[in-house]
Amino acid sequence: MDFELxxxxxxxxxxxxxxxxxxxxxxxxxxxxxADQVVDRATWRALSDAGVFALxxxxxxxxxxxxLAEAAVVFEELGRSLLAGPLVxxxxxxxxxxxxDDGSTVVGLVERPDPPPTAPDGGSPVPVLxxxxxxxxxxxxxxxLGISAVDPSSLDATRLRRPMDPLTPVWSLASLPSGAPVxxxxxxxxxxxxxxxxxxxxxxxxxxWSTDLAVAYAKQRxxxxxxxxxxxxxxxxxxxxxxxxxxxxAAVHAAAVTVDQPDVGDSMVAAAGAKLLADxxxxxxxxxxxxxxxxxxxxxxxxxxxxxxxxxxxAGQFGTAESLxxxxxxSLxxxxxxxxxx
Amino acid sequence: MDLRYTPAEQEFRHHLRSWLAGVLPSLPxxxxxxxxxxxxxxxxxxxxxxxxxxxxxxDWPVEGGGRGSSPVEQLIFKEELExxxxxYVGVNFVGLLHAGPTIIAEGTPEQxxxxxxxxxxxxxxWCQGFSEPDAGSDLASLRTRARRDGDEYVVTGSKxxxxxxxxxxxxxxxVRTGDEGSRHRGIxxxxxxxxxxxxxxxxxxxxxxxxxxxxxxxDEVRVPVANRVGEENDGWxxxxxxxxxxxxxxxxxxxxxxxxxxxxTVSIAQRxxxxxxxxxxxxxxxxxxELDALWALTKRNVSQAARTGVPGIGGTVFKLAYTExxxxxxxxxxxxxxxxxxxxxxxxxxxxxxPLPCETVVDDWFRGISLTIAAGTSQIQRNIVGxxxxxxxxxPVAPAAGNR
Numbered sequence: 001m002d003f004e005l006x007x008x009x010x011x012x013x014x015x016x017x018x019x020x021x022x023x024x025x026x027x028x029x030x031x032x033x034x035a036d037q038v039v040d041r042a043t044w045r046a047l048s049d050a051g052v053f054a055l056x057x058x059x060x061x062x063x064x065x066x067x068l069a070e071a072a073v074v075f076e077e078l079g080r081s082l083l084a085g086p087l088v089x090x091x092x093x094x095x096x097x098x099x100x101d102d103g104s105t106v107v108g109l110v111e112r113p114d115p116p117p118t119a120p121d122g123g124s125p126v127p128v129l130x131x132x133x134x135x136x137x138x139x140x141x142x143x144x145l146g147i148s149a150v151d152p153s154s155l156d157a158t159r160l161r162r163p164m165d166p167l168t169p170v171w172s173l174a175s176l177p178s179g180a181p182v183x184x185x186x187x188x189x190x191x192x193x194x195x196x197x198x199x200x201x202x203x204x205x206x207x208x209w210s211t212d213l214a215v216a217y218a219k220q221r222x223x224x225x226x227x228x229x230x231x232x233x234x235x236x237x238x239x240x241x242x243x244x245x246x247x248x249x250a251a252v253h254a255a256a257v258t259v260d261q262p263d264v265g266d267s268m269v270a271a272a273g274a275k276l277l278a279d280x281x282x283x284x285x286x287x288x289x290x291x292x293x294x295x296x297x298x299x300x301x302x303x304x305x306x307x308x309x310x311x312x313x314x315a316g317q318f319g320t321a322e323s324l325x326x327x328x329x330x331s332l333x334x335x336x337x338x339x340x341x342x
Numbered sequence: 343m344d345l346r347y348t349p350a351e352q353e354f355r356h357h358l359r360s361w362l363a364g365v366l367p368s369l370p371x372x373x374x375x376x377x378x379x380x381x382x383x384x385x386x387x388x389x390x391x392x393x394x395x396x397x398x399x400x401d402w403p404v405e406g407g408g409r410g411s412s413p414v415e416q417l418i419f420k421e422e423l424e425x426x427x428x429x430y431v432g433v434n435f436v437g438l439l440h441a442g443p444t445i446i447a448e449g450t451p452e453q454x455x456x457x458x459x460x461x462x463x464x465x466x467x468w469c470q471g472f473s474e475p476d477a478g479s480d481l482a483s484l485r486t487r488a489r490r491d492g493d494e495y496v497v498t499g500s501k502x503x504x505x506x507x508x509x510x511x512x513x514x515x516x517v518r519t520g521d522e523g524s525r526h527r528g529i530x531x532x533x534x535x536x537x538x539x540x541x542x543x544x545x546x547x548x549x550x551x552x553x554x555x556x557x558x559x560x561d562e563v564r565v566p567v568a569n570r571v572g573e574e575n576d577g578w579x580x581x582x583x584x585x586x587x588x589x590x591x592x593x594x595x596x597x598x599x600x601x602x603x604x605x606x607t608v609s610i611a612q613r614x615x616x617x618x619x620x621x622x623x624x625x626x627x628x629x630x631x632e633l634d635a636l637w638a639l640t641k642r643n644v645s646q647a648a649r650t651g652v653p654g655i656g657g658t659v660f661k662l663a664y665t666e667x668x669x670x671x672x673x674x675x676x677x678x679x680x681x682x683x684x685x686x687x688x689x690x691x692x693x694x695x696x697p698l699p700c701e702t703v704v705d706d707w708f709r710g711i712s713l714t715i716a717a718g719t720s721q722i723q724r725n726i727v728g729x730x731x732x733x734x735x736x737x738p739v740a741p742a743a744g745n746r
Contacts, residue, residue: 001344001345001346001347001348001351001414001417001641001644001645002343002344002414002645002648002649003343003344003345003638003641003642003644003645004343004642004645004646004649005343006343009343069343211732215732215733215734218734219733219734219735226735226738227734227735229728229732229734229735230734230735230736230737230738232721232724232725232737235724235725235728235729235734235737236721236724236725236728238728238732238734239662239723239724239725239727239728239731239732240724242659242727242731242732243659243662243663243727244663246639246656246659246663247632247635247636247639247659247663248635250635250636250638250639250641250642251631251634251635251638253343253638253642254345254634254635254638254641256343257343257344257345258345261344261345261346263346264345264346265345269634270634272631273630273631273634273635274631274635276627276628276631277631277632277635321624322620322624324627324631325623325624325625325626325627325628325631326620326623326624326627327627328626328627328628328630328631329608329623329624329626329627329630330623330627332604332605332608332626332627332630333608333612333617336605336608336609
């Protein structure tokens with residue numbers, strides 16, 4: 001048992017970080033704020049050249065044949081870059097949708113509400129919202145029953161004037177067509193699990209980014225004659241950010257390794273726990289980063305809000321805090337029933 | 343990243359598991375918490391059994407008489423003992439985890455010969471005299487005075503939070519040998535025989551009603567200079583060296599105990615009907631995610647220690663997160679008892695389905711409160727994370743503190 005990153009995993013992370021810092025610095029990412037389209041096709045190709053989308057495809061299918069552990073390490077770096085777009089969906093779709101693996105096809109994903117809004121027995125009155133529609137070549141609809149593909153241009157969709165996250169444009173649909181089936185419940189089940197792990201990895205990167213930004217500011221901002229990071233009130237906010245990130249990172253890495261090494265545990269449980277804690281770390285750290293920045297943190301110019309908003313977007317994908325926590329409790333109760341019959 | 347155990351690690355686990363299965367049924371019933379003589383003989387007898395089976399000091403180096411196990415084997419050892427409900431290290435804690443490692447690293451050959459084997463065999467019990475009424479988080483300000491008189495130190499002062507003092511043979515004692523205000527540069531590490539004249543023990547009663555700790559009063563106690571470990575005024579470094587023995591496994595038993603308490607909590611919720619409440623289930627699910635993550639973090643810290651040979655800062659992160667998770671678990675289980683939580687003994691239900699485990703829950707709730715205080719308060723831990731991991735500027739020190 002050796003739960004430290006291997007040298008290859010450390011190198012992979014460093015390579016992706018260099019790529020992101022060199023090719024997609026935050027200034028470049030921010031240029032798309034408020035736009036209909038936030039995916040830059042050249043960026044997408046560069047990510048594909050770096051192996052981001054085909055990472056887990058077998059080598060004989062043109063992929064790198066790596067595990068979800070490596071993908072989690074890569075997606076943490078992507079999360080740290082605050083890069084916008086359907087990264088997880090396109091990664092999952094590699095091997096299923098032509099061109100996803102090489103970055104030529106941008107694949108989006110929406111989870112089909114259960115029950116659907118149009119159900120006669122009173123489904124939710126909230127319309128289906130789809131992220132990044134104008135960037136998509138293919139929209140996949142995911143539920144536990146399977147995956148189907150929809151042509152994005154065929155949808156009757158209304159662009160929402162003011163998305164909560166300026167880098168996540170959103171459309172509202174009156175109805176979600178059933179689409180053409182592309183995979184059954186087996187594939188859907190692992191997509192839900194791996195999608196949760198990779199989204200958690202993005203959240204982890206955002207949580208770490210918020211910590212770094214807050215710490216850098218706390219070292220440089222002087223009040224009462226000293227850097228504010230010397231004061232325990234601020235220092236302890238930063239310490240809590242670091243602790244949340246480290247705990248969430250252990251959970252995300254353990255979930256990814258459990259997917260790759262099924263003998264070591266229940267990967268569904270590990271994925272749910274990782275997503276729950278990574279969501280929380282990204283949200284709480286995003287919030288704390290703004291707080292450490294004081295009034296400046298409330299301005300659009302300081303990028304603290306971007307990680308907080310992104311954390312909110314990702315927290316609604318592949319399981320919410322409520323659904324994840326309940327599923328963890330239910331599976332725990334089931335396993336205890338198994339131990340003590342009657 | 344590999345979570346699979348090697349064949350050698352699996353074999354270590356397998357042997358340990360079968361030994362435990364054989365030996366545990368032969369143990370006498372556990373003594374009551376306030377029966378100190380009973381606790382000493384129970385705990386030391388268990389240590390003797392470990393010694394005879396070759397499991398004494400799994401985390402001690404071979405040259406110190408230990409087993410010299412790898413960090414991963416130490417993890418497996420603690421995991422298997424907890425899962426089998428083997429006795430806790432108990433009164434052997436300070437000897438095995440603190441005084442012994444200190445003497446291995448810093449003691450003379452004579453001190454090693456004299457003190458190490460009795461710890462491993464369970465013959466001698468140690469306690470710790472570090473903290474003082476006026477030196478808690480700021481340990482370097484300690485004031486218990488040791489004056490040199492020929493080949494003896496004459497020690498006067500008082501210590502606090504001295505666990506197991508009533509049954510200890512020796513105390514690892516930090517004393518001030520330097521000038522007043524010399525702080526960490528004027529401290530010396532002594533072995534104090536507890537039967538010397540002038541040693542007085544006064545038990546402290548915790549909020550849970552137990553007498554886990556004591557105050558130690560030292561009045562002109564004459565300790566041989568030969569009992570000094572390390573050089574005079576070098577005791578701070580000696581103490582810090584001991585910390586480098588930690589391999590990330592300090593909370594393994596505790597964490598697995600919390601996993602069991604969560605299962606107990608589910609059972610309480612099911613029996614009282616609270617399980618139907620989604621809010622309760624979500625709290626349980628959240629705690630499960632936290633405990634799973636902390637188990638993963640333990641494996642990460644152990645793996646780091648295995649690679650580098652030294653403990654990382656991960657132990658501080660773990661302690662901060664774990665202790666607060668444990669407190670929330672304690673609060674949830676107690677609140678689920680409802681009015682039954684007014685009882686600190688198990689309470690029979692009217693439907694004849696057996697008692698509610700009030701004793702476990704209430705005692706755990708009490709003990710949980712100590713976790714964010716003992717071995718470095720959470721506030722001190724946050725300073726450590728902020729300053730040593732994140733590189734934030736140090737806390738300004740008030741010059742008016744008196745002894746600087």
